[in-house]
Every structure is written in structure tokens, then in C-alpha cells.
Amino acid sequence: MSQGSSPTRETSRTDNDGNDADDDNDSALGSDQYSTASITSSTYHYRQLGGRSYPNFRDVDHWEPVDEKQQESFDIRHHIYLMQNNQKLFNAPVQPRCVLDVGTGTGIWALDVADTFPWAEVIGIDLAPIQPPWVPPNCRFEVDDANMNWTFGDGRFNLVHIRDLVGSIRDDEKLYAHAFCSLEPGGWIEHTESFMIIFSDNNSIPEDCVYHDWNRLFDEAGEKTGKSFHLAERIESSMKTAGFRVLGSRKKKVPIGTWPKDPTLNEVGLWNQHRWMEGLDGYGRWLLKYVWSLSDVDIELFFTRTRKALRDKRIHAYELYTTVWAQKPGPGGQ
Numbered sequence: 001m002s003q004g005s006s007p008t009r010e011t012s013r014t015d016n017d018g019n020d021a022d023d024d025n026d027s028a029l030g031s032d033q034y035s036t037a038s039i040t041s042s043t044y045h046y047r048q049l050g051g052r053s054y055p056n057f058r059d060v061d062h063w064e065p066v067d068e069k070q071q072e073s074f075d076i077r078h079h080i081y082l083m084q085n086n087q088k089l090f091n092a093p094v095q096p097r098c099v100l101d102v103g104t105g106t107g108i109w110a111l112d113v114a115d116t117f118p119w120a121e122v123i124g125i126d127l128a129p130i131q132p133p134w135v136p137p138n139c140r141f142e143v144d145d146a147n148m149n150w151t152f153g154d155g156r157f158n159l160v161h162i163r164d165l166v167g168s169i170r171d172d173e174k175l176y177a178h179a180f181c182s183l184e185p186g187g188w189i190e191h192t193e194s195f196m197i198i199f200s201d202n203n204s205i206p207e208d209c210v211y212h213d214w215n216r217l218f219d220e221a222g223e224k225t226g227k228s229f230h231l232a233e234r235i236e237s238s239m240k241t242a243g244f245r246v247l248g249s250r251k252k253k254v255p256i257g258t259w260p261k262d263p264t265l266n267e268v269g270l271w272n273q274h275r276w277m278e279g280l281d282g283y284g285r286w287l288l289k290y291v292w293s294l295s296d297v298d299i300e301l302f303f304t305r306t307r308k309a310l311r312d313k314r315i316h317a318y319e320l321y322t323t324v325w326a327q328k329p330g331p332g333g334q
Helices: 068-084 108-116 172-182 210-225 231-242 263-290 296-311
Strands: 047-049 052-054 098-102 121-126 139-143 157-163 183-194 245-255 318-327
Touching (some): 047 263, 068 108, 098 108, 098 172, 108 121, 157 172, 172 183, 172 231, 183 231, 210 263, 231 318, 245 263, 263 296
Parallel strands (some): 157 183
8 A cells, every 4th residue: 555645545455353343242361451451242333422422431531523424534634644744654773573553443543554664563552443343353442541651561563653642641741651661672662643733823713713712622621621622732751751761752733724835735724625524523522522512503503613713714723743752761872
């Protein structure tokens, strides 16, 4: 597959365990520890809100749905990342050998890595079992909550990849501490997140624009849930606290809409506008219902205002994404 050629992915592979996809839907995997263990049938019976499906792993509350409609949004984000990263799957200067993808979502990044580096073992973890059952033999997926204790063993991986965990992590320093222990000396971690603020450099966002409401909603959501929506702002400092040497970082503007004159950014903006239009209900319904206690009617009115802003070419709005890569000290380290 040529990476980045399509925002969605179809798979036709052998199950890496050689089993039928539905064989272990009700099996208990492992011990009673809070880890990748104990996948019960309830995990596959998603929580419902407004016709949307949300993860149901150990009663974890998660703000974004994981149904097929929202999965398209996950894969579009992957496509946008590749477009803005010269089709590179990661920036860390590492030859992947054993890789952990934290918050794997549909598994699209993990599958691309497994395809590109067939000698590497790739493990993807997520709250929801929404990954395809047919995968390369060097890739597998596990249901897990990254907030809990990790049980992969010390020094197992040489690359830990994290992306789009905003609003999902209670303690980012603890997250990086787990990653630090799970990496071999000289191993790498790379994390990409959105700042979850809608910006404009030319003051084209009117004072009464709904984008300001989105910024306030994300602020208040983090305060109420205890899981920050501004994880991106602390990546570097929290990695250093965990013991990593931060050796690279970059920020990328992701336009919303086709206002940029640059052809590449114009295409990125088109994809991002489509992602917002299609994923709007998923981004906002849970937060608007449980953070702001809006009625269903008021939620729909909020979405109507947002769609109007998304179509307004006079508004030069963008999101800001940051990527940080760092290394665990030790043999082979820089």
C-alpha cells in the first residue's frame, strides 16, 4: 500500500493467531490485573448516547464515540498526519523492532508500520476493540486502558508511539513513566497531540463565533472529567520528568477549510473540514450533554452554528498539532 494514498483502510489478511475473528469475543484473557487482561462480552456491548456507541471497557467514561461513523474521522486524521509529515510514519531516528502503539484507534498507524517493517513486532492497544480482525502476522491488538498499570515487562519495546489521547489521560507523567519502564535503554517515544484550541493569525474569527465556545468547552471538559484536553502543552516537560531526553519536536498548523493559498495546505484544510463536518456529532455530543448539560435541541443548534462557521471562507481558522520524540538514556542512546 502506498502510505497516505487514502484516509480509510480495507484489510484482507490472515488472523495473526490463525483463528476466526469471533472465536474469543467472550474469552477472559490473562489475570485480574488492570492491564490488557479480562476482555468480557460487555466490552463489545458499547455504551449508547444519542445513537452513538462509546467504549465499555471497565466502565471507563470516554468522550468520543468509536462507531463506524467516528472511525472514518480517526482515519482521516491519520491521512492528514501523513500529508504533513512527508508520508513518514514517525520522526524518531529508530529502526523499529518491537513497537507499542498507545491509543491505536482503528489500528491504521500500527498496520502501516507492520506493513512497512515486516520484521518488527507491533502491538496496538485501545479501550475499544474496533480494529480489523485480519492483520499482518507481525501485528496484534489488545484492549487496554493506558491509565492503568502496564504489564508488558520492562525494556520490551524500542519504540512507543502515542497519538490522539487528548481528554483520555488522568496523569500524563504516570503515562510517560510507564512508557519509560517499557522501553529498552536507548529506546524511543514519540507523541503527537492537538492543542484543542481553534486559532487564527489574522483575527478572522468573530467574537461571537462558535469556535470560541468550542475552546471554552474543551477547557471546562478537562476540569470536570479530570482528563486534560490540553495534553499537548505538557508533553515535553512531562517526558523530561519521566527521565527521557527530548531530542526533537515540531508544531504544525492544520487549517480548517480551503482558505490557504498553498496547494498542500489547501488540500489538508479540505480534509480537515470534511473531518469536522462528518465527526462533529462525535466530538461534541458527550461533552455538551455531560459538561454543559445542554438539551438535545440546544446541542443540534450548537452543531448548526458550527457547520456554518466551517463553511465560512472568511474565517482562516486552524488547529495546532505538536509532535515530540525523545529517547530513554542508556546503551545506544545519543
